[in-house]
Amino acid sequence: MESESLAELSNALVYSSMFVMVLAMFAFAASFAARRSPATAVTQEVAEQVPQQVPAAVGGSADVTQPEAAPPPEPVEEPGRKSGNIGMALSWLSFVLLFGGVLVRGLWAERVPWGNMYEFSITSALAVLGVFLLVSLKRDVRWLGVFLIPLVLLTLGLAVTVLYTEAAQLVPALQSTWLIIHVSTAIVCGGAFTYAGVVAGLYLVVNGAGESGWRASWAARLPDAQRLDRMVYRTLAFTFPLWTFAVVAGAIWAESAWGRYWGWDPKETWAFITWVVYAAYLHARSTAGWKGSRAAWLAIIGMAVFWFNYFGVNLLFSGLHSYAGV
Amino acid sequence: MATEPELAFSTHADPMDRQAPPPGIGVRSWLRWLWSRLTSMRTALILLLLLGIAAIPGSLVPQRTSDPLAVNQFVADNPELSQWYERFGLFDVFGSPWFSAIYLLLFLSLLGCLIPRARQHYRMWQRSPGPPPSNLSRLPDSHLVAASDVAATLDEGEQVLRKQRWRVRRSPDWVAGEKGIWRENGNQIFHFSLLGVLAAVGLGALGGWQGNVVLTEGGGFSNTLTQYDTFTGGRFANVDDLPPFSLQLQDFAVDFERDEAQRGEPRDFRAEVLISPAPGEPAQQQVFGVNDPIEIDGVKIFLIGHGYAPSIVVRDGDGEVVFDDSVVFIPQDGNFTSAGVIKVPDSEPQLGFRGLFLPTAVIDQEAGPISVFPAPDSPGLFLSAFTGDLGLDSGEPQNVYELDDTDLEQIGLQGMLPGETWQLPDGAGSVEFAGYERWISVKVARDPGGVWALLFVVTAIVGMSLSLFVRRRRVWLVRSEDAVTVGGVARGEGSEVAGDLAAIAAEIGTDTPADDPAGQEGVNR
Numbered sequence: 037m038e039s040e041s042l043a044e045l046s047n048a049l050v051y052s053s054m055f056v057m058v059l060a061m062f063a064f065a066a067s068f069a070a071r072r073s074p075a076t077a078v079t080q081e082v083a084e085q086v087p088q089q090v091p092a093a094v095g096g097s098a099d100v101t102q103p104e105a106a107p108p109p110e111p112v113e114e115p116g117r118k119s120g121n122i123g124m125a126l127s128w129l130s131f132v133l134l135f136g137g138v139l140v141r142g143l144w145a146e147r148v149p150w151g152n153m154y155e156f157s158i159t160s161a162l163a164v165l166g167v168f169l170l171v172s173l174k175r176d177v178r179w180l181g182v183f184l185i186p187l188v189l190l191t192l193g194l195a196v197t198v199l200y201t202e203a204a205q206l207v208p209a210l211q212s213t214w215l216i217i218h219v220s221t222a223i224v225c226g227g228a229f230t231y232a233g234v235v236a237g238l239y240l241v242v243n244g245a246g247e248s249g250w251r252a253s254w255a256a257r258l259p260d261a262q263r264l265d266r267m268v269y270r271t272l273a274f275t276f277p278l279w280t281f282a283v284v285a286g287a288i289w290a291e292s293a294w295g296r297y298w299g300w301d302p303k304e305t306w307a308f309i310t311w312v313v314y315a316a317y318l319h320a321r322s323t324a325g326w327k328g329s330r331a332a333w334l335a336i337i338g339m340a341v342f343w344f345n346y347f348g349v350n351l352l353f354s355g356l357h358s359y360a361g362v
Numbered sequence: 363m364a365t366e367p368e369l370a371f372s373t374h375a376d377p378m379d380r381q382a383p384p385p386g387i388g389v390r391s392w393l394r395w396l397w398s399r400l401t402s403m404r405t406a407l408i409l410l411l412l413l414g415i416a417a418i419p420g421s422l423v424p425q426r427t428s429d430p431l432a433v434n435q436f437v438a439d440n441p442e443l444s445q446w447y448e449r450f451g452l453f454d455v456f457g458s459p460w461f462s463a464i465y466l467l468l469f470l471s472l473l474g475c476l477i478p479r480a481r482q483h484y485r486m487w488q489r490s491p492g493p494p495p496s497n498l499s500r501l502p503d504s505h506l507v508a509a510s511d512v513a514a515t516l517d518e519g520e521q522v523l524r525k526q527r528w529r530v531r532r533s534p535d536w537v538a539g540e541k542g543i544w545r546e547n548g549n550q551i552f553h554f555s556l557l558g559v560l561a562a563v564g565l566g567a568l569g570g571w572q573g574n575v576v577l578t579e580g581g582g583f584s585n586t587l588t589q590y591d592t593f594t595g596g597r598f599a600n601v602d603d604l605p606p607f608s609l610q611l612q613d614f615a616v617d618f619e620r621d622e623a624q625r626g627e628p629r630d631f632r633a634e635v636l637i638s639p640a641p642g643e644p645a646q647q648q649v650f651g652v653n654d655p656i657e658i659d660g661v662k663i664f665l666i667g668h669g670y671a672p673s674i675v676v677r678d679g680d681g682e683v684v685f686d687d688s689v690v691f692i693p694q695d696g697n698f699t700s701a702g703v704i705k706v707p708d709s710e711p712q713l714g715f716r717g718l719f720l721p722t723a724v725i726d727q728e729a730g731p732i733s734v735f736p737a738p739d740s741p742g743l744f745l746s747a748f749t750g751d752l753g754l755d756s757g758e759p760q761n762v763y764e765l766d767d768t769d770l771e772q773i774g775l776q777g778m779l780p781g782e783t784w785q786l787p788d789g790a791g792s793v794e795f796a797g798y799e800r801w802i803s804v805k806v807a808r809d810p811g812g813v814w815a816l817l818f819v820v821t822a823i824v825g826m827s828l829s830l831f832v833r834r835r836r837v838w839l840v841r842s843e844d845a846v847t848v849g850g851v852a853r854g855e856g857s858e859v860a861g862d863l864a865a866i867a868a869e870i871g872t873d874t875p876a877d878d879p880a881g882q883e884g885v886n887r
Contacts, residue, residue: 202623
């Protein structure tokens with residue numbers, strides 16, 4: 037009886053999180069639509085973050101550095117700021133609800149909640165949202181919400197409709213401490229890869245957007261290309277060693293479960309491809325002719341390959357990573 | 363980038379980015395041009411992406427190395443396409459010449475880039491930190507510290523740098539400090555570690571071996587080549603001198619999920635074995651399972667699969683026992699509907715059986731006899747019997763899991779419960795379904811490269827983290843007549859030196875930012 041009420045509680049938390057997330061998405065959309073020319077705000081932010089770059093960025097003109105020296109008594113309300121803040125607050129609420137849903141799912145199953153694709157998916161959604169909120173603590177990323185939240189919602193939607201299974205115990209191959217290490221790092225990497233991929237996509241929109249058209253109007257609402265590029269790099273530079281670790285942890289686990297550390301199982305093959313794409317990204321950023329757009333495309337391809345490895349390989353291929361309850 | 367003037371790191375020009383020299387006429391200059399092309403970063407990048415693309419067919423097409431049965435099935439289903447696949451090595455992508463060519467070229471490119479770069483880095487390390495650039499105040503974020511006794515202030519600056527753990531070089535007129543040499547060290551460690559991983563994998567492939575053997579409960583095997591069902595050894599594997607242990611399976615237990623969710627999934631495997639390190643030595647009892655291999659003499663024993671072996675007793679027309687054994691049946695589905703063959707060459711005429719063992723037997727209207735649960739809740743055995751010539755005398759090796767019925771005649775079909783005996787027609791004898799045992803399939807493997815691969819992977823992760831997270835920067839303190847200028851540069855993404863400069867300047871005196879409009883211009887260049 038108790039376990040059934042835990043099951044209902046977990047599902048209710050996931051559904052309410054999705055509901056709140058839909059509201060957050062609308063708030064972010066309203067905020068994005070209202071944003072017009074964030075140039076002033078962005079410059080101010082850049083000035084705060086990297087003061088030494090101000091002369092380089094704006095040619096040392098005196099009027100832009102003024103706000104720093106003498107803050108204006110009444111700051112002008114940036115359009116869309118309020119709805120953006122509502123979106124952030126709702127995102128936090130949905131994160132807490134989803135965290136509760138994942139946690140209760142684990143309590144129900146009496147193990148870490150990473151035993152089947154439903155559980156991986158809700159935890160991945162939590163990770164994407166978590167990376168977004170983590171970054172939001174240090175930077176203003178309200179403009180990103182309208183692009184990232186739909187992906188999280190899509191993942192959750194797939195989870196509750198197609199992938200839902202009752203909690204059950206683990207097959208012997210999954211009964212290992214490595215489950216906690218390997219799967220949790222892979223999920224965190226998935227969150228960071230997704231975040232970086234979306235920002236890279238926005239970089240492609242902003243970079244060379246021109247004077248008019250939808251790209252120009254988006255560019256006016258988004259940070260400048262250089263900042264987007266840097267956001268992608270910082271995220272991926274942090275995630276690449278973590279992903280390497282996740283793959284290696286998987287290999288160590290595979291050795292004790294299947295008797296070999298690497299056997300080109302479809303999941304392993306695609307994990308390798310993901311690694312190669314991100315290695316290429318990091319090198320591309322310091323290779324003439326590959327900086328900028330091409331590097332951004334690699335970040336997007338990396339994200340696509342990661343998600344293909346998750347959904348595609350689990351659902352389309354049969355291999356050692358195919359478990360019951362998909 | 364504007365904030366990172368190259369002058370201070372000019373000894374560190376990136377050899378991966380160098381321009382290829384224009385091709386000359388001679389063979390040597392062509393080779394040199396080719397070599398510099400191969401070792402350029404751009405080529406390495408393209409090879410890296412090619413490697414990723416080349417791996418894709420390895421996941422789409424069944425691979426002989428991981429799933430030979432699926433390859434056979436594919437070949438049977440697509441005979442014409444398979445010929446082409448075979449031609450391009452698509453059934454063994456990761457051992458194919460073209461895949462090998464890509465990664466060997468990539469590693470060659472890596473070596474050609476890495477070795478000069480390492481040499482250059484070492485030379486730079488010996489010389490560094492080098493003398494200051496000619497006009498330090500032209501660098502961004504430089505500070506001008508007014509001093510009454512510039513020599514004393516410079517001495518103090520040197521102390522500050524040493525206290526802050528900079529690598530310091532001192533000359534009468536300036537002090538230079540450097541931090542973050544581990545950025546490039548880490549980069550080198552990472553890339554050389556990748557070569558190490560490749561070497562370790564190669565060592566494992568050449569010097570390792572692995573064998574598979576099936577054990578029924580009560581059965582055992584000793585670790586010699588002839589006892590294995592399948593065995594593969596690397597070119598330099600010492601297979602004549604395998605560790606002389608022996609193994610006996612006492613009991614194997616499996617738990618299956620009985621609840622609604624994931625019904626029939628395995629939950630626990632426990633294999634109880636007696637293991638003796640060498641003939642004559644006392645055997646020890648040990649329990650092992652998935653995720654829990656046995657280690658003995660540098661060899662690991664893994665539990666790979668399991669199934670049922672029905673116990674069959676066959677008597678000939680005179681009532682003499684001509685066959686009494688547990689026969690390994692191969693699971694066909696998740697509920698362990700298992701198929702197998704029994705060959706009885708010692709009866710006259712010879713007898714053969716094809717059979718289905720069903721741990722929880724049900725007769726389905728459409729599918730016929732089928733198992734609906736993997737545990738032996740109500741086991742049943744369905745046999746079809748043949749008489750005639752089994753074809754064993756020809757000397758050709760036969761598959762023990764297949765019955766060649768060319769010279770056989772089917773004489774009957776029967777379903778049986780444990781303990782039942784089937785009297786064969788025409789006085790051909792009888793078959794008793796005495797019960798069943800479980801069997802396990804065990805993989806025994808030695809991989810001398812595994813430890814090395816792990817070691818190099820760890821150094822690779824440490825190296826890459828250093829190369830991505832360590833901030834590399836240099837600072838200089840230069841004296842003039844009445845002041846000391848503090849300036850510096852940072853290299854690498856996200857590196858900045860302003861904080862360091864401010865801290866140093868604050869330590870050695872009250873500073874005023876060096877106000878040099880010309881310098882700002884220079885920065886903006």
